[in-house]
Amino acid sequence: MTGSVPPPVEVRGLVxxxxxxxxxxxVDLTVHAGDVYGYLGPNGAGKTTCLRMMLGLIRPTEGTxxxxxxxxxxxxxxxxxxxxxxxxxxFYPYMSGRRNLELLAxxxxxxxxxxxxxxxxxxxxxxxxxDRVGGYSHGMRQRLGIAAALLRDPKLLLLDEPATGLDxxxxxxxxxxxxxxxxxxMTVLLSSHLLAEVEELCNxxxxxxxxxxxxxxxxxxxxxxxGATYRLSTTNDERALHVCRAQPGVGDxxxxxxxxxxxxxxxxxxxxxxxxxxxxxxITMLAPQTVTLExxxxxxxxxxGVGNGLASAxxxxxxxxxxxxxxSS
Amino acid sequence: xxxxxxxxxxxxxxxGVAGRARRRxxxxxxxxxxxxxxxxxxxxxxxxGAAAIVPILFVVAVQFRHHRAGGGDFAFxxxxxxxxxxxxxxxxxxxxxxxFPLITALVAGDIFASEDHNGTLKTVLTRSLERWQIFAGxxxxxxxxxxxxxxxxxTVAVIAGSIESGFNSVQTLxxxxxxxxxxxxxxxxxxxxxxxxxxxxxxxxxLLSTITRNSAAAVVGTLMISLLFQLxxxxxxxxxxxxxxxxxxxxxxxGLLRQPIDxxxxxxxxxxxxxxxxxxxxxxxxxxxxxxVAGG
Numbered sequence: 055m056t057g058s059v060p061p062p063v064e065v066r067g068l069v070x071x072x073x074x075x076x077x078x079x080x081v082d083l084t085v086h087a088g089d090v091y092g093y094l095g096p097n098g099a100g101k102t103t104c105l106r107m108m109l110g111l112i113r114p115t116e117g118t119x120x121x122x123x124x125x126x127x128x129x130x131x132x133x134x135x136x137x138x139x140x141x142x143x144x145f146y147p148y149m150s151g152r153r154n155l156e157l158l159a160x161x162x163x164x165x166x167x168x169x170x171x172x173x174x175x176x177x178x179x180x181x182x183x184x185d186r187v188g189g190y191s192h193g194m195r196q197r198l199g200i201a202a203a204l205l206r207d208p209k210l211l212l213l214d215e216p217a218t219g220l221d222x223x224x225x226x227x228x229x230x231x232x233x234x235x236x237x238x239x240m241t242v243l244l245s246s247h248l249l250a251e252v253e254e255l256c257n258x259x260x261x262x263x264x265x266x267x268x269x270x271x272x273x274x275x276x277x278x279x280x281g282a283t284y285r286l287s288t289t290n291d292e293r294a295l296h297v298c299r300a301q302p303g304v305g306d307x308x309x310x311x312x313x314x315x316x317x318x319x320x321x322x323x324x325x326x327x328x329x330x331x332x333x334x335x336x337i338t339m340l341a342p343q344t345v346t347l348e349x350x351x352x353x354x355x356x357x358x359g360v361g362n363g364l365a366s367a368x369x370x371x372x373x374x375x376x377x378x379x380x381x382s383s
Numbered sequence: 384x385x386x387x388x389x390x391x392x393x394x395x396x397x398x399g400v401a402g403r404a405r406r407r408x409x410x411x412x413x414x415x416x417x418x419x420x421x422x423x424x425x426x427x428x429x430x431x432g433a434a435a436i437v438p439i440l441f442v443v444a445v446q447f448r449h450h451r452a453g454g455g456d457f458a459f460x461x462x463x464x465x466x467x468x469x470x471x472x473x474x475x476x477x478x479x480x481x482x483f484p485l486i487t488a489l490v491a492g493d494i495f496a497s498e499d500h501n502g503t504l505k506t507v508l509t510r511s512l513e514r515w516q517i518f519a520g521x522x523x524x525x526x527x528x529x530x531x532x533x534x535x536x537x538t539v540a541v542i543a544g545s546i547e548s549g550f551n552s553v554q555t556l557x558x559x560x561x562x563x564x565x566x567x568x569x570x571x572x573x574x575x576x577x578x579x580x581x582x583x584x585x586x587x588x589x590l591l592s593t594i595t596r597n598s599a600a601a602v603v604g605t606l607m608i609s610l611l612f613q614l615x616x617x618x619x620x621x622x623x624x625x626x627x628x629x630x631x632x633x634x635x636x637x638g639l640l641r642q643p644i645d646x647x648x649x650x651x652x653x654x655x656x657x658x659x660x661x662x663x664x665x666x667x668x669x670x671x672x673x674x675x676v677a678g679g
Binding site for chain 1: 412415420673
């Protein structure tokens with residue numbers, strides 16, 4: 055993002071300490087206008103803490119958050135173009151869904167009765183709008199949370215695990231809604247454990263591990279940085295293994311489930327094929343493996359230092375850095 | 384069943400809150416909605432119901448006692464059968480021990496802690512209100528509730544007492560007799576003065592509600608602090624502290640029932656209560672302003 059218009063989210067050096075515990079350790083991330091940005095990490099990685107700091111709910115130990123150039127800790131006006139929820143959306147259980155939305159609209163300086171009807175229709179809660187929220191299912195509260203967020207007509211939507219508690223149809227509809235909102239120009243930052251969902255929805259991701267960002271950037275770049283992974287079977291796998299290890303341009307050679315696995319680009323694969331034939335190890339199977347976001351997520355968030363190659367690849371130094379996707383398979 | 388149908392017309396994603404014609408919400412918005420929220424909560428009616436029923440029970444008890452023995456050994460006791468206007472004053476005497484602190488604490492101790500319990504603080508803090516506005520609206524609501532409870536109690540006591548003993552003239556603590564209308568005026572002025580220590584209890588309740596983030600702990604804690612003051616007041620050797628105890632200030636209204644009016648206990652109540660209440664309120668304010676909202 056260039057120019058004078060500040061990005062929807064700009065986080066720099068964000069740290070949150072709870073005594074000896076480091077919940078967030080120096081997070082830097084930028085969400086550009088129009089991004090559907092996935093914020094990924096295992097449980098306890100500090101995602102929710104980070105989202106709370108972005109919304110001004112938690113005071114960082116160090117670092118800054120800027121939403122459209124404004125600090126949410128300095129003024130609530132920083133949230134004017136922002137809506138969403140952290141963890142499960144929460145409401146006053148003794149009031150109806152509609153009354154809760156009326157309260158929130160009033161807290162936005164808006165009486166908005168017609169807009170509330172539209173929001174309730176959008177999440178298909180119109181028929182339960184007069185019921186107390188205390189009687190709502192988790193999924194219904196999740197949908198009410200979306201309605202409450204949409205009431206603000208946000209430019210930036212922050213959603214923490216938005217599909218949690220929804221049935222399969224609800225999860226599908228949530229994806230469609232986020233896609234539709236993004237198509238209408240809304241910037242979305244969502245944390246999720248559903249990696250297939252993130253892969254389908256998001257164009258950029260940050261992957262966090264133990265409070266630190268181990269990758270931030272486009273999903274496409276992440277996959278490209280991982281290199282292409284192949285599986286190989288030959289008439290003489292032992293010999294083929296030696297050939298692979300000796301072949302220039304072929305990396306991360308290992309045996310996985312009785313088959314040889316390696317990473318290489320297309321020219322290197324062609325040369326390897328020739329070398330195998332010359333070595334008398336005739337190819338019976340050579341198949342490219344699709345690297346999923348899930349594979350990359352695990353390689354970045356599990357084990358020690360596994361993600362270093364990918365993280366450095368982000369900086370353009372590791373176009374052929376070996377993916378460790380197979381390590382988890 | 385499809386559960387989310389997409390963006391309906393009427394919502395304009397991307398327009399932003401600032402993009403709509405609107406006024407910025409303020410303390411008044413929070414105050415109105417906090418009062419509205421009280422209407423939905425059982426504890427509201429529990430406290431106000433107690434404030435209304437205690438005078439009625441008291442009148443019934445006095446009626447039985449009058450038939451069996453008559454009189455009593457507390458201030459105004461001998462006048463209970465002569466004027467109904469004495470009833471609210473006697474209830475103020477006894478209510479200071481735990482009744483009014485408890486009724487006050489029911490809302491003051493709960494008003495922040497229940498937001499923590501429901502996890503709703505994060506919901507309201509991510510709208511368009513500054514934290515201080517939310518604090519001010521809630522503090523005003525807790526005070527309003529206490530005022531309404533005292534007003535209900537006093538009014539019910541005047542009506543029930545007048546039905547029992549008549550709307551008659553009252554003898555002041557100086558021995559002079561004042562007319563019934565003047566007596567009524569003194570009763571309501573007494574209620575007003577009574578609100579000084581009650582406001583301090585509100586402040587203590589708000590502090591405990593903010594710090595403990597636990598409704599039961601804050602309500603009980605507020606009551607315990609009130610009872611602790613009562614206990615210190617009766618401990619031998621600590622009589623020098625009595626004029627400066629919160630519990631003593633609950634009797635300041637009695638200065639109004641002397642002729643001429645004795646303002647000294649009322650003035651003392653004002654500054655003593657300020658010494659207890661303002662630090663509690665200020666601390667609650669700062670804690671609320673700076674606290675991390677990590678739960679819910």
